[in-house]
Every structure is written in structure tokens, then in C-alpha cells.
Amino acid sequence: MNNxxxxxxxxxxYAGERVVDGISLNIVxxxxxxxxxxxxxxxxxxxxxxxxxxxxxxxxxxxxxxPIPGQARTARLRVGVVPxxxxxxxxxxxxxxxxxxxxxxxxxxxxxEARLPExxxxxxxxxxxxxxxxxxxxxxxxxxxxxxxxxxxxxxxFLDEPTTGLDPQARHLIWQRLxxxxxxxxxxxxxxxxxDEAERLCHRLAVMDNGxxxxxxxxxxxxxxxxxxxxxxxxxxxxxxxxxNHAALHTERIEVSGESVFCYLNEAxxxxxxxxxxxxxxxxxxxxxxEDVFLKLTGREMRE
Amino acid sequence: xxxxxxxxxxxxxxxxxxxxxxYMVWKKMAIPSVLGHLADPVIYMLGLGYGLGGMLPxxxxxxxxxxxxxGTVCYSTMNSASFEALYSAxxxxxxxxxxxxxxxxxxxxDDIVLSEIFWAxxxxxxxxxxxxxxxxxxxxxxxPLLLWIIPLSLLVGLCFxxxxxxxxxxxxxxxxxxxxxxxxxxxxxxxxxxFFPVDQLPASLRLVSAxxxxxxxxxxxxxxxxxxxxxxxxxxxxxxxxYALICYYICLVLFRKRMAQ
Numbered sequence: 205m206n207n208x209x210x211x212x213x214x215x216x217x218y219a220g221e222r223v224v225d226g227i228s229l230n231i232v233x234x235x236x237x238x239x240x241x242x243x244x245x246x247x248x249x250x251x252x253x254x255x256x257x258x259x260x261x262x263x264x265x266x267x268x269x270x271p272i273p274g275q276a277r278t279a280r281l282r283v284g285v286v287p288x289x290x291x292x293x294x295x296x297x298x299x300x301x302x303x304x305x306x307x308x309x310x311x312x313x314x315x316x317e318a319r320l321p322e323x324x325x326x327x328x329x330x331x332x333x334x335x336x337x338x339x340x341x342x343x344x345x346x347x348x349x350x351x352x353x354x355x356x357x358x359x360x361x362f363l364d365e366p367t368t369g370l371d372p373q374a375r376h377l378i379w380q381r382l383x384x385x386x387x388x389x390x391x392x393x394x395x396x397x398x399x400d401e402a403e404r405l406c407h408r409l410a411v412m413d414n415g416x417x418x419x420x421x422x423x424x425x426x427x428x429x430x431x432x433x434x435x436x437x438x439x440x441x442x443x444x445x446x447x448x449n450h451a452a453l454h455t456e457r458i459e460v461s462g463e464s465v466f467c468y469l470n471e472a473x474x475x476x477x478x479x480x481x482x483x484x485x486x487x488x489x490x491x492x493x494x495e496d497v498f499l500k501l502t503g504r505e506m507r508e
Numbered sequence: 509x510x511x512x513x514x515x516x517x518x519x520x521x522x523x524x525x526x527x528x529x530x531y532m533v534w535k536k537m538a539i540p541s542v543l544g545h546l547a548d549p550v551i552y553m554l555g556l557g558y559g560l561g562g563m564l565p566x567x568x569x570x571x572x573x574x575x576x577x578x579g580t581v582c583y584s585t586m587n588s589a590s591f592e593a594l595y596s597a598x599x600x601x602x603x604x605x606x607x608x609x610x611x612x613x614x615x616x617x618d619d620i621v622l623s624e625i626f627w628a629x630x631x632x633x634x635x636x637x638x639x640x641x642x643x644x645x646x647x648x649x650x651x652p653l654l655l656w657i658i659p660l661s662l663l664v665g666l667c668f669x670x671x672x673x674x675x676x677x678x679x680x681x682x683x684x685x686x687x688x689x690x691x692x693x694x695x696x697x698x699x700x701x702x703f704f705p706v707d708q709l710p711a712s713l714r715l716v717s718a719x720x721x722x723x724x725x726x727x728x729x730x731x732x733x734x735x736x737x738x739x740x741x742x743x744x745x746x747x748x749x750x751y752a753l754i755c756y757y758i759c760l761v762l763f764r765k766r767m768a769q
Contacts (some may be wrong), residue, residue, distance in 0.1 A: 218769075238565065238601075249731035257611060257612075258768055259768070277614045278614070280612070280613060280614045282612050283612075285612035287605075287608060287609070287612065289605060290527065291604065291605035291608050291609040292609075293529070293534045293606060293609075295536060296532070296533070300532070304525070304528075304529045304532065305609070305613070307529075308522070308525050308610055308613035308614070308615045309613055309614060310522065310524070310614065348749060352609075356613075396615060415721070431534060479730075490753075
């Protein structure tokens, strides 16, 4: 059995609104699967459904071979969760947090104690073992939450926005740890709205919007299938006017956002030559990335 | 497909690690906590007992301070459970999201609710034992029946923690708890025979008093302190137990509803 998570036609309705609207996915052992989407797309609700924390209004879920939510308790013995909002125990030290959490899995104190050095090492928190949670930095708290999710040596780890609110150093350390976990054969499912995070970490991605999966595949496939390979961004007051008069000829698709113009094209040279005649415009030529795909699929308007 | 929020409680021993978690937090502040449990009842007992009691005749063959000490045990166990089930449980559920963290493990909401009830009742037990020590030290009672106050404290604790958790399950915030204290706990304190015999009340209020759980707690504690076996022992125990069980079920249903949001 290679499927760690499979979901068919999941539906969840809150107050008449279909927050999750017909989602199907298969996640196989050892992969890192990313759920990408703007705020309110239904990512967290999907995770909660897959974990059996809430019951779906339609559809079927299997997690590690167990039907969910029916046998969620048994399945969760082999699952670790890093929640979006930190919920470490503020009254406890780093080590006490791990000890108390292990007990919730029915682990013996001696077994948890035996795992502590390895968990602390993994989280770079060995020197903070006896420090209370409020004295930790944001990055340390996040690493402790990750270590806590590993206390039962799970096969699958759910991560809801694991690096939101962290500085770049702290994010890179978390990414490195997550790659180590997949290298050890753990299955990861994470939500994020950082495209670089998704591009670096995830073997496969699903882009969600309004409770549906609107595109699915590897980061490279998503880019190749959804968007032109080259992007030229042009900035400046005259950019909009210039785009209207000159750019359309050489460009497959143009998007204007404020004083920036995004030109999506298969071949960039003609447009770059054209830009040489307009020294008043600043521009940036780059390959298309996941963010371009994301914005094309989910639109540029703000989501509140 | 939908999980039934009205299902009977799913009992399992997984509630014990959650109880131990709360105990571990409490242990870190054990001394101030015990002193807190003692200060309020002792001040009431000494102040009213000697102050007011000096002007009063004996009540039912005991001094006023002994009379009051039986009420104090009950009222103080009620308060311990209520504060724990309201403020502390709400903090764990809402503010610290401790419950959310636990729910990601094989421990379920039913386990958590059961552990909260037993934990708040444990605080009552502690509070009951603390007041009992004071009664013994002041020499207010020497009856061996006094020791039955210990299981009674636990029962009163179970009853009031289940009642309090209903309010916690419905509470949007801490302010909400004021209603419960002014509308339920304060009347309970004044109508249930803590400070004066229930017979002093007009007939209509006596009826109200008869259905309130604290009345039955006091009606058990007072004879025990006086070395007597309570007259309506089975009725009193039954009322407290029924309150505990019904409120346990109601709060569980309400928590299931709340946490499914």
C-alpha cells in the first residue's frame, strides 16, 4: 500500500458556504505534498478533515489505511502535526513540553526520555532543554513544535504554514529539517502561501482556491503547463502607456498591477530590444516561477 | 457521515495524561495555590464565626462557628471547582490552545472533557482537605465521621466542575463568567444553608433551595461534622450525582459542537 493519504470528493459546508468543495487527492509514501492557496481557500479546513478533527459533509478519506474520521484515533498514533498557531505549553520547559506531549500518545515516560536527546538535537534546542517556552524566540518555538510533532516517530507529518512569521535564517533551518525528514522516508503534507517554500520543498503541489483544487502537479509541471516560460517585469510611471502601445506586439500575455507591467512570453529577445529604445523604463527579465502561476490561477485581487 | 454530537461519552483511560499535565502545571505553583485555597474560607470562618457567632445562640446543638465550618467546606469546594472549570479550563481551551494541541494526538475531546472534570474536582478535593485541616486544628470537631468530608468534597467537585464546564463551553470570553458567578454561585452561597439554616427562608425560597445542589452538600456535611449520620443521605448523594452526570453530558455535547467549528 503506497497511498498514505487518499481523499475523494471531500465537501465541508460552514453556514451554507462550501469551504471545501469536492477535493480529491492521493499522497504517496515519502513525498512532500504542498497545498497552496490564498487565505480562505480552504487549506486548513482540508488538513483538519484529513486528520479527522472535523467530519466531512461528503466524500471519503483514508489516512494510513484507516477510514477517517471513523478510525482517526488509531491513525493519529502514526501522525505528527505542526499547527499554524503555536500551542506549546507556556508553563513548561522545552523538555517538559516533549514529555507531556508524548504521554498523549500513550508513550511511557522512559521511552520519551530516551527519544529526547535526538529530538532536541534535531530542533537545535539541546542547550535550551530546561528553558521555559515564553523565553524562546519565534524560530525556537517553531522548532520545538516540529520536535513535538516527531515525539511519536510518526510516518506522516502535517504542517500548517510551518514558517509563517519567521525570519529568513529560521525559515532556512526549518526547510533543511523538513528535507531531512523526507530523506528519511517520512511523508509530509504542508500548507503555505510562500511560493519559494513550495518550490524548494514540495515534490507535488495542489493549488487551491474557493475550496477547490484548480491545478495539481510538480512545481516544474505547474509552471510548464500553466504559464509562458519567460517574464519581463517593467516598472515606472509610463509603463502602462508603453505596454499599451509597444509591448503587445511581442508578448503573449500582459498583466498590469499599479505601476508594474508583467509581460509573459515564450521568447523574450524582441521585447528586450524594444525596451532598449525606452531608457526611462526599468525592467527585470527572469524565468517564470510558481508565484506567476499562482497569481494567474487565483487572480491579483486581495483576499480578506 | 456526520459525527453525532449527542453520542454517549466515549470513555477511555487516555484522559489520565491530560489530568497529569494539569497536575504538573499546578505542582509548579503548589504553595501559593494551597494558601489561596485556605485564605478565603479561613477568613470567613474566623471573621463570621467568631465575630457574628459571638452574638448568636447555638444552632442545632453546635456553636455558630462549627455550624459555619460545615457550610464553608461545601462553599469552598464549590468555588475551587468553579474557578478551575471556568477560568482555567477556558484559558487552556481558548487562549493557550492546549486542547487543540492535544486533539492532534490519539487523545480525543471526550478524554479532555473528562480530564477537566476530574482535574477541577481534584482541586475541590484539595480545598476540602485544606478546610478540614483548619476545622481539626481549631478543634471544631473531633468526630471520625469528619473523614467522610473527603469523598464528599470530590463529589461536590464533580458536580460543580460539570456545571461550570457548561458555561465554559458557551462562553465567548472571560466576561461571560461574571453572569454565572452573580446569577448562580452567589445565590447558591446564600440560599443553601452555608451561613444560616435553610428553615429561615420563606417557603418559596425554600423550594428553590431544595433543588440547588449545594443545599444537599451542606445537608451531608453538617451532620458529619457533628458526628451524626445525615438523615437524607441517599437523596442528597443522588441529587449531587445526578447533577454531575447530567451536566457532564450537556457540557460534552456543547464542547463537541463548539470544537467542530
